[in-house]
Amino acid sequence: MVDAKKVKDMVAKKSSQFVGNIASGGKVPPHKHCRICQDPISVKAEPRICKQETCIEQNEKDEKNQKTVRIAMFVFFGLFAIPYLLALATRVMG
Numbered sequence: 001m002v003d004a005k006k007v008k009d010m011v012a013k014k015s016s017q018f019v020g021n022i023a024s025g026g027k028v029p030p031h032k033h034c035r036i037c038q039d040p041i042s043v044k045a046e047p048r049i050c051k052q053e054t055c056i057e058q059n060e061k062d063e064k065n066q067k068t069v070r071i072a073m074f075v076f077f078g079l080f081a082i083p084y085l086l087a088l089a090t091r092v093m094g
C-alpha cells in the first residue's frame, strides 16, 4: 500500500525546494526587455516595448503582421500535427 498523504507531502516539499532554488539563484532583479530594441523596461510594461516612438511604431506594425503569421501558423501546424498524431496513435496501438 502506498501512503497517499506521504507521497503528497514529499511532492510538496520537493516542489517548494525547486521554487526556492530559482528564487534565491537569480541575481538579476525581475525586469523585461523592449521587444524591439532590447532596452530594459518595467516588468509591468504592456505592450512589452519602451517609450521610444520608433519602437511603438514597429510594435504596431508587428502586431498586424502577427495576426497574419498566427493564422499561417495554425494552418501550418495543422498540416503537420494531424499526420504526426495519426502516426503516433497507430504506433501506440500497434
Ligand SMILES: [Zn+2]
Pocket: 034, 035, 036, 037, 038, 039, 049, 050, 051, 052, 055
Ligand atoms: Zn525600444
